Amino acid sequence: MDELRELYQQLILDHNKSPRNFHVMDEPCESTEGYNPLCGDKLTLYVKIEDDVVADISFVGSGCAISKASASIMTEEIKGKPVDEAKVIFENFRDMITTGKVNKEELGKLEVLSGVYKFPSRVKCAILSWHTLKNILDNESGSVASTE
Amino acid sequence: MDELRELYQQLILDHNKSPRNFHVMDEPCESTEGYNPLCGDKLTLYVKIEDDVVADISFVGSGCAISKASASIMTEEIKGKPVDEAKVIFENFRDMITTGKVNKEELGKLEVLSGVYKFPSRVKCAILSWHTLKNILDNESGSVASTE
Amino acid sequence: MLDPNKIKSRFPIFSDSENTDLVFLDNASTTQKPDVVVEKLNDFYSRYNANVHRGIYRIGELATMEYESVRKKIAGFINAKSEKNIVFTKGTTESINLVAYSWARKNLSPGDEILVTEMEHHSNLVPWQLAAQQTGATLRYIPITEAGELDLSDLEKYLNSKTKLVAIVHQSNILGTINPVKKIIDLAHNVGAKVLIDGAQYITHASLNVDELDCDFYAFSGHKMMGPTGVGVLYAKQVLLEEMDPFLSGGDMILSVSMEKSTWNDIPYKFEAGTPNIAQVIGLGAAIQFIEDTGIDKIDEFITSLTKTAITKLQSVRGLRIYGHGPSSDSTSVISFNLADIHPHDVAQFLDMDNIAVRAGHHCTQPVMLKYNISSTVRASLYIYNTPQDIERLVGSLQKTINFMS
Amino acid sequence: MLDPNKIKSRFPIFSDSENTDLVFLDNASTTQKPDVVVEKLNDFYSRYNANVHRGIYRIGELATMEYESVRKKIAGFINAKSEKNIVFTKGTTESINLVAYSWARKNLSPGDEILVTEMEHHSNLVPWQLAAQQTGATLRYIPITEAGELDLSDLEKYLNSKTKLVAIVHQSNILGTINPVKKIIDLAHNVGAKVLIDGAQYITHASLNVDELDCDFYAFSGHKMMGPTGVGVLYAKQVLLEEMDPFLSGGDMILSVSMEKSTWNDIPYKFEAGTPNIAQVIGLGAAIQFIEDTGIDKIDEFITSLTKTAITKLQSVRGLRIYGHGPSSDSTSVISFNLADIHPHDVAQFLDMDNIAVRAGHHCTQPVMLKYNISSTVRASLYIYNTPQDIERLVGSLQKTINFMS
Ligand SMILES: Cc1ncc(COP(=O)(O)O)c(C=O)c1O
Numbered sequence A, B: 001m002d003e004l005r006e007l008y009q010q011l012i013l014d015h016n017k018s019p020r021n022f023h024v025m026d027e028p029c030e031s032t033e034g035y036n037p038l039c040g041d042k043l044t045l046y047v048k049i050e051d052d053v054v055a056d057i058s059f060v061g062s063g064c065a066i067s068k069a070s071a072s073i074m075t076e077e078i079k080g081k082p083v084d085e086a087k088v089i090f091e092n093f094r095d096m097i098t099t100g101k102v103n104k105e106e107l108g109k110l111e112v113l114s115g116v117y118k119f120p121s122r123v124k125c126a127i128l129s130w131h132t133l134k135n136i137l138d139n140e141s142g143s144v145a146s147t148e
Numbered sequence C, D: 001m002l003d004p005n006k007i008k009s010r011f012p013i014f015s016d017s018e019n020t021d022l023v024f025l026d027n028a029s030t031t032q033k034p035d036v037v038v039e040k041l042n043d044f045y046s047r048y049n050a051n052v053h054r055g056i057y058r059i060g061e062l063a064t065m066e067y068e069s070v071r072k073k074i075a076g077f078i079n080a081k082s083e084k085n086i087v088f089t090k091g092t093t094e095s096i097n098l099v100a101y102s103w104a105r106k107n108l109s110p111g112d113e114i115l116v117t118e119m120e121h122h123s124n125l126v127p128w129q130l131a132a133q134q135t136g137a138t139l140r141y142i143p144i145t146e147a148g149e150l151d152l153s154d155l156e157k158y159l160n161s162k163t164k165l166v167a168i169v170h171q172s173n174i175l176g177t178i179n180p181v182k183k184i185i186d187l188a189h190n191v192g193a194k195v196l197i198d199g200a201q202y203i204t205h206a207s208l209n210v211d212e213l214d215c216d217f218y219a220f221s222g223h224k225m226m227g228p229t230g231v232g233v234l235y236a237k238q239v240l241l242e243e244m245d246p247f248l249s250g251g252d253m254i255l256s257v258s259m260e261k262s263t264w265n266d267i268p269y270k271f272e273a274g275t276p277n278i279a280q281v282i283g284l285g286a287a288i289q290f291i292e293d294t295g296i297d298k299i300d301e302f303i304t305s306l307t308k309t310a311i312t313k314l315q316s317v318r319g320l321r322i323y324g325h326g327p328s329s330d331s332t333s334v335i336s337f338n339l340a341d342i343h344p345h346d347v348a349q350f351l352d353m354d355n356i357a358v359r360a361g362h363h364c365t366q367p368v369m370l371k372y373n374i375s376s377t378v379r380a381s382l383y384i385y386n387t388p389q390d391i392e393r394l395v396g397s398l399q400k401t402i403n404f405m406s
């Protein structure tokens, strides 16, 4: 049980209970829905981009502790970052989540999720909000992002 | 190989090569088709019934040695018998073919087929012509008799 | 009374070194296989593996005999009139689809109604949505009550002369509720509707008499009753099978084929195209033999009693909510619950760490989720190798989880 | 060169006490299973039997991983672009029916043509007869020559702008003929038709590259390539799978279900409704591994050479007539023949007495029977565990039979 406790450490439990940037955002903004067909959980992500920078970001939705914490930490880490940089972080995050390899400098607080790769069926939980973000950054807002 | 040789003894081989009553019969007569879906073989049986007696009987068709010999011997044994008696012989024959039990007095020459029960997949060959006959005797001529 | 520890020793999976402390509580999804089933498969592949219905050679005849003897055994097990009523499929889902294609598409027209319930498994729902779409028929739902039972108070509203088919689950795979199918069948027949029963859960532990029930179709899966994966059964009344069009077509289901057209083989073979799932059917025969040797009534009694124990113990866990299983309800073997506001997948993940296997999710019953306004539940489902200790392990692990998460 | 005696020792059935002198020559019907396949099934049922795609617990994840890894392995084995192109079915027959229901019924209209050949197995014929009937399309046949090959001299007559689908067998299960499918696929694509290849026989011994062939669909069965019964594959191009309607519907193939309608899961899952044939897929993976370890090219070389030997020896039997296998023809592994005017079932019965298993019948190819004006043949079909001694036993027993019967 230790590996799991480690994963669900205080930070995740905290973000699960009090997710940051957890609200609907007023227009004008981009928004898109993310869907995990394995469990049926959904979230909606809102992003305001100004001068190629993620000026504001928020989300709502239901999901497991991992998906909620992952979305919450994502909003904290991405807010204020240039779009290009956000895309690089997405790549690094995906690598970490699937392989466990951490690139400390760039991932910051996201590192608390590095243990997820040991639980293959939960990888989709952690990456759901990120796929949704990616959809928006790639200008595909409005479509539903799926973790499949 | 001995059981099989015994089954395919001279009598069967003989009837296979020179089947008796192997011809189309002129009207008026009853005729019906028998079909064995397992192998696709078919035969047509012709019967003339007069005063509740099988006055004449013949067949044509293709089939294996067992089915041909069985039909040939059947025509020999049934010709001239009252319909009621023919039906009893049918029952006895079916019992013999499926269980191997022989009722000598009533089966006569048909006894050469008593070994068929040891070859379950060939029971349908031996009984094909009989099912066809039964169909006619039960006044169902015209329909196709199937061994299924 | 059945001794689950003795029974457990017959299931090789529990003696695997990695599984010695496995508490398997996902039985509504699939069950474990007793030694006799695994051995029967071995025996087939190692002694008489051959195609059926064709070969004039020893092992081919042996394979055919074994295969067909299972049809007889199943007819006896569910009290069907004849083995002709038994069609082999790959599972409940295919059995239901067979009816949706071969019966419903032929017999339904615009204005007709198909009646299902809100507690159907997707496999007894989506095929009817599609059949309704394609024939112009309308799909109607018998609602469920908060207690997780069918609300039959307004049945006349749903069941009327337009109703051509009623498709209902015998026992719910999410709530455990056993539905009063006999009553519904009789009422449906009164208005001239046919009735299909999804027996995937019920048949695994309770005795079934299709002749007495008088249902028109009954569908179930082998893998949920200790048989191999990849085999299921459709029981249907003989006249229906005879009237129905074939479903899959190809080898073995034809009487004759010409370049212009084909004629069909007799029932049930008309519905079994191609090389059948021979080993799986033979393995299912061994599973049913195991059930008969154990005694279906003893199985039912044991599971019902263990379910009661489990419910009592679970209710003692702080913040745990069980769906269905009201005090007067007829329900057993399957228990769905939520643990405070902890997401079911998180709960299942923590249970797994204690080697306790449950399911979390919508359990292929999204309309039930809608009803309770939830997106998923944790589901523990019991079978004959589950012990009272398993229940204690479950409850203990749930308690640890809630302590950790709050 | 492959050593069949060494290989034979890997197949448990041949060491069974009743089978020590078994000559199994019905391989086109189904093949025997090597130790690794039987063990893999045992291993699944005894270590990690669980449903796939759902369980958040160790054995469920292991089962899912093994199941999905076979999809990848098969994609690699046939050189498909991705594992998304691989749909699991219960066999060739279901694979073809899937296309007949989900693709053909959606895409064909009156006036359209489906082109098949006179040497199709019923499983690649009857589904098209029914699809033609239901859509108003016309079924046309490429004829075969006396030599048992496709007569492509008038191909333009059959293949034209009305042709929407060409469905052909890669290798005939009665004549052994290997058809020039690459050429036909290219010509069919020129007129805008899709092509389905029935690879049930071909894939068992020869290397396949669906990407290079550029076929739209490719169907085959596990049990004919040493895998378990009850599992098959449909390969299809991705755009086709995406456009096609679902076939079977139910659990696991949906993204979401509401009371009104459902949305479909991604490919290939959209086509895999219900609990899949998990053990069988995993067993098929072991069979393909066995083929890869043996070497598909070595298998092909061995079978081709043994077929040549068999044909030469059989031709020495008085009154024996072989169908097809003309001197210039591309044919292997399957040999159909008749022995003077002895009925094939009588021949097979005598061979069985010497423990030699062959098939007698129409082999689900009644149009070929019509062509040769016969009602059945004896068929000997070879696989990797057949030895030159097997051929001698066959020839000897045939000789005895003809002596006895004449
Ligand atoms: C060429 C061919 N196509 C299709 C089939 C049908 O395969 P299955 O019976 O496994 O569905 C067979 C085997 O019988 C075959 O040989």
Ligand SMILES: Cc1ncc(COP(=O)(O)O)c(C=O)c1O
Binding pocket: C028, C029, C091, C092, C093, C094, C121, C123, C124, C169, C171, C172, C173, C198, C199, C200, C201, C221, D251, D273, D274, D275, D276
């Ligand atoms: C009530 C019910 N119906 C249908 C099914 C579908 O059965 P299968 O997946 O074996 O086709 C299940 C099992 O998942 C079930 O529980």
Ligand code: FES
Binding pocket: A036, A039, A040, A041, A063, A064, A065, A066, A067, A124, A125, A126, A128, C345, C346
């Ligand atoms: S379980 Fe649904 S997102 Fe994690």
Ligand code: FES
Binding pocket: B036, B039, B040, B041, B063, B064, B065, B066, B067, B124, B125, B126, B128, D345, D346
């Ligand atoms: S094999 Fe056809 S009747 Fe005997």
